[in-house]
Amino acid sequence: MNRAAYSETQPMTQNDDTSQPALPRGRLHEFHYRWQWHLKASPETLWPLVADTNRFNRDTGVPALKKQGAPLSNARRQLRLVRLGVAIEWEEEPFEWVRPLRYGVVRHYHSGPVEEMRITTELTPQTDGSTELTYQVWATPRNLFGLVAIPAQVGIISARAFARTFRAYDDIAVSGQSLIDIPGSVDFMPGGRERLITLCDRLLEQGAKPDIINHMRGLIEKGDDLALAKMQPYALADNWGLERRDVLEHHLMATRSGLLEMEWDVLCPSCRGTPMIGKSLGDISSEVHCETCNMDFKVNFERSVELSFHPNPSIRESQKAEFCIAGPQTTPHVVVQQLLPIGAERTVTPELQNGRYRLRTLGLRGGEYVRVASNGISDITLRASKIDGWPEGEVVISGSPTLRFKNSTDEEQLFILERLAWSDHAVTAAEVTVLQMFRDLFASEALRPGQQISVGSLAIVFTDLRGSTRLYNSIGDAPAFGLVMDHFDVLKEAITAEGGAVIKTIGDAVMAVFSRPAPALRAMLRAQAQFTDALGHHPVKLKAGIHYGPCIAVTLNDRLDYFGSTINKASRLEGFSSGEDVVISKDVYDDPEVDGLLHSGAFNAEVFETQIKGFDDQFALYRVSGQAQTQ
Numbered sequence: 001m002n003r004a005a006y007s008e009t010q011p012m013t014q015n016d017d018t019s020q021p022a023l024p025r026g027r028l029h030e031f032h033y034r035w036q037w038h039l040k041a042s043p044e045t046l047w048p049l050v051a052d053t054n055r056f057n058r059d060t061g062v063p064a065l066k067k068q069g070a071p072l073s074n075a076r077r078q079l080r081l082v083r084l085g086v087a088i089e090w091e092e093e094p095f096e097w098v099r100p101l102r103y104g105v106v107r108h109y110h111s112g113p114v115e116e117m118r119i120t121t122e123l124t125p126q127t128d129g130s131t132e133l134t135y136q137v138w139a140t141p142r143n144l145f146g147l148v149a150i151p152a153q154v155g156i157i158s159a160r161a162f163a164r165t166f167r168a169y170d171d172i173a174v175s176g177q178s179l180i181d182i183p184g185s186v187d188f189m190p191g192g193r194e195r196l197i198t199l200c201d202r203l204l205e206q207g208a209k210p211d212i213i214n215h216m217r218g219l220i221e222k223g224d225d226l227a228l229a230k231m232q233p234y235a236l237a238d239n240w241g242l243e244r245r246d247v248l249e250h251h252l253m254a255t256r257s258g259l260l261e262m263e264w265d266v267l268c269p270s271c272r273g274t275p276m277i278g279k280s281l282g283d284i285s286s287e288v289h290c291e292t293c294n295m296d297f298k299v300n301f302e303r304s305v306e307l308s309f310h311p312n313p314s315i316r317e318s319q320k321a322e323f324c325i326a327g328p329q330t331t332p333h334v335v336v337q338q339l340l341p342i343g344a345e346r347t348v349t350p351e352l353q354n355g356r357y358r359l360r361t362l363g364l365r366g367g368e369y370v371r372v373a374s375n376g377i378s379d380i381t382l383r384a385s386k387i388d389g390w391p392e393g394e395v396v397i398s399g400s401p402t403l404r405f406k407n408s409t410d411e412e413q414l415f416i417l418e419r420l421a422w423s424d425h426a427v428t429a430a431e432v433t434v435l436q437m438f439r440d441l442f443a444s445e446a447l448r449p450g451q452q453i454s455v456g457s458l459a460i461v462f463t464d465l466r467g468s469t470r471l472y473n474s475i476g477d478a479p480a481f482g483l484v485m486d487h488f489d490v491l492k493e494a495i496t497a498e499g500g501a502v503i504k505t506i507g508d509a510v511m512a513v514f515s516r517p518a519p520a521l522r523a524m525l526r527a528q529a530q531f532t533d534a535l536g537h538h539p540v541k542l543k544a545g546i547h548y549g550p551c552i553a554v555t556l557n558d559r560l561d562y563f564g565s566t567i568n569k570a571s572r573l574e575g576f577s578s579g580e581d582v583v584i585s586k587d588v589y590d591d592p593e594v595d596g597l598l599h600s601g602a603f604n605a606e607v608f609e610t611q612i613k614g615f616d617d618q619f620a621l622y623r624v625s626g627q628a629q630t631q
């Protein structure tokens, strides 16, 4: 059978038999619509499109909505939109879903022709890998106008839009395109297209890479508003088959030149919503309140602050309007969400990828940890109880489990089963603030005075010159000064090439920072080798030490700086360097990537025990020497 022909001729069915339930007393009768489409793609590939209700509502012609006030219990929201001049307000129940099989929502309207509406979407996998998609709407009219409006709007106008949109999503899913590739309807600002061309040309003149600029320009010229509203350099780099750091650095250059704008999103560690958005780091405070979770959290650069980009509004306005705020794809890490009344029990059968998950409810603290692995159990009851709390430890379940949620509390509970891994597409503030290009282009990006934000673990490098006094004495002040300045260039080049940044210079000394220890070590060994080549005949040497550990970001002298005991310890290590070796701490030595480097045969590491000024214990340090590979 020709599958394509089959799916195209499959008619849109409206099953009217089920649309006439018994007439409830005192209420107008409920309309029920049921459509079924045979789609070529699998539920798993359709889900990111079909369950993106914000996109779906926009694509099916629903007007933009506005939130009214803070969330109510269990993430219920008061929402409002204006359709054909009529304001419609409603209370929306939390979406419920089981990825990638079904989702649904209930809306209670305060005004307009409809009193209540329920929507469900089901994706039933077929044996040949395709999907039977069933979309159902139940709508209760409020008044006689509703009796006319529902069949006209839902039964005719929306029905056509649903069919067209699901077919379009199926085509995208089957073609293997990513959301980035989908062309959108483009609205340039007056002069925007010209500005785009001029700025791209200017970037190319400044040495930007043509392939990255072409991709970026193509995206801004043709891309969908939703993709442009939050440009993620790493996701784009993967999509374009280009180097991640390169694409990120081009986003920074494009921002400096006025082509793009930056946005710092502070993510709630619990729901991963964005309770705070900053145009600059100075907008971000170290403690933030999440309305949805009703809790305060400490901001952490490594986890909770993500950098994204969008086109400069003078070129093209990217989508700021919202069409749906709480569908499954607003929190794609949540694989199951279900609202259970007091005492209720519900069975769900999600498809789960291997990895770590947590079951929690909005109303209770903590959660139950779950790991999905092939040898896990396939049938389990997971219970929310105020008295017993969540069980300790971790339960191992299979990838296609039967999960029974049970609400044993005395309140309604919103059950949330979420994947613990964070997207690896995110550019974190911790990563970008250690890039030399970021510090060079956005020198004034700093935290608000007095703010201290944890940045996770960083590799901290301190270097100094050995024998510089003798150098000044032997060749005279001016030439010696020239050589010392050259040394800063050599160092900065080696640091930048490995993705690090110079934080400050103090006399002949340099403090630099890297997000990982191995690039820091490679940079220092290379700088030392180049230094010896250039200045071998002078009695001056480059001493270097590296330590790796948690740091705190602060603003010092209007620049982003770091402090903490990691920095203190790091600053002591170069003192042990002879100038022909790099001294590293055990934390650096134990890093798996450094271990790989040291066992490559090119380097020699020698351990020694010593005391460090300001610290009580004896420390094991390592002296690394050898020739860093040159390209």
Ligand SMILES: [Zn+2]
Binding pocket: 268, 269, 270, 271, 272, 273, 290, 291, 292, 293, 294
């Ligand atoms: Zn939250």
